[in-house]
Amino acid sequence: MHYQQVVITVTQDKVDKLSDALIENGALSTAIEDANAGNDDEQPIFGEPDMPTEQVWQQSNIVALFGKHADIEAIVSAAARDCGIDMPHYYLETIPEQDWVRLTQSQFDPIQISSRLWITPSWHNQPTEPGVINLQLDPGLAFGTGSHPTTHLCLQWLDKHVHGGETLLDYGCGSGILAIAALKLGVGRACGVDIDPQAIRASQDNALQNQVDAEFFLPDDLPAAQQFDIVIANILANPLRMLAQMLAERTRTGGEIVLSGILAEQTEELSEIYCQWFDLNSPITLDGWVRISGRKRA
Numbered sequence: 001m002h003y004q005q006v007v008i009t010v011t012q013d014k015v016d017k018l019s020d021a022l023i024e025n026g027a028l029s030t031a032i033e034d035a036n037a038g039n040d041d042e043q044p045i046f047g048e049p050d051m052p053t054e055q056v057w058q059q060s061n062i063v064a065l066f067g068k069h070a071d072i073e074a075i076v077s078a079a080a081r082d083c084g085i086d087m088p089h090y091y092l093e094t095i096p097e098q099d100w101v102r103l104t105q106s107q108f109d110p111i112q113i114s115s116r117l118w119i120t121p122s123w124h125n126q127p128t129e130p131g132v133i134n135l136q137l138d139p140g141l142a143f144g145t146g147s148h149p150t151t152h153l154c155l156q157w158l159d160k161h162v163h164g165g166e167t168l169l170d171y172g173c174g175s176g177i178l179a180i181a182a183l184k185l186g187v188g189r190a191c192g193v194d195i196d197p198q199a200i201r202a203s204q205d206n207a208l209q210n211q212v213d214a215e216f217f218l219p220d221d222l223p224a225a226q227q228f229d230i231v232i233a234n235i236l237a238n239p240l241r242m243l244a245q246m247l248a249e250r251t252r253t254g255g256e257i258v259l260s261g262i263l264a265e266q267t268e269e270l271s272e273i274y275c276q277w278f279d280l281n282s283p284i285t286l287d288g289w290v291r292i293s294g295r296k297r298a
């Protein structure tokens with residue numbers, strides 16, 4: 001079946017209302033995109049827990065999808081009337097039938113982290129060369145496919161520093177990618193923690209798929225007073241700031257901490273917090289994101 005796709009450019013104050021009104025008048029779906037994506041006026045939006053941001057761009061494109069027989073002129077006109085705005089200009093395009101699953105899958109290729117460590121979606125041939133350590137991981141509802149620089153920085157650290165037999169805590173586990181990779185690289189025991197129950201379920205499924213035995217907990221369920229040889233947390237600067245004392249307490253004396261999800265300009269402030277407990281290494285940067293690591297002092 002063919003679809004009709006309509007793009008309408010609107011200002012910040014109209015975007016939610018018009019998007020809802022299009023759905024109410026028959027759109028199958030709507031998506032909101034930065035109208036200036038790719039040009040000099042592009043507006044990055046970063047959200048952190050407890051730091052509310054305006055989650056829309058000043059100029060947004062509403063991209064709405066309709067069935068092939070929908071009367072677009074009538075629907076856009078009714079939606080505009082419902083919101084009390086003038087009939088907007090819109091751009092109409094016909095979207096031919098596609099194999100949507102194949103199209104989505106084609107956007108996720110295997111990712112090579114190091115000469116031996118790979119992340120491969122299940123629909124690709126799995127690498128079988130001797131010495132290769134492969135995680136089979138499909139994109140899902142939890143963050144962490146290995147493609148994001150913050151995850152990449154953590155995987156690179158694990159690849160280089162896991163010697164075998166360590167205990168590891170992955171705080172903010174998302175898809176469980178770091179705990180699972182650590183087990184495949186040889187840690188003796190790995191636990192993951194996340195505030196999102198969906199992430200816990202995704203992590204458990206991914207551990208099963210990779211045939212490793214990891215444990216995943218909501219924050220309050222992590223057994224008290226347990227310390228770990230390695231504590232790794234790819235969250236964001238604000239939670240890393242709030243969780244600093246707890247993450248330090250969870251690291252055994254002489255153990256290592258690895259922090260990611262930090263923007264370059266946040267590095268100094270976070271280093272000042274964590275150097276209360278840790279001798280820190282030089283920060284490592286990838287695509288504007290920074291990894292901080294260090295060893296816990298006695």
Ligand SMILES: C[S@@+](CC[C@H](N)C(=O)[O-])C[C@H]1O[C@@H](n2cnc3c(N)ncnc32)[C@H](O)[C@@H]1O
Nearest residue numbers: 143144151172173174194195196199234235239
């Ligand atoms: C950027 S993702 C990282 C996922 C994965 N560890 C990786 O490296 O790709 C951050 C995860 O931290 C979780 N998170 C955010 N704040 C948290 C908190 N205060 N306690 C535990 N988990 C948290 C989020 O739900 C999300 O799954």
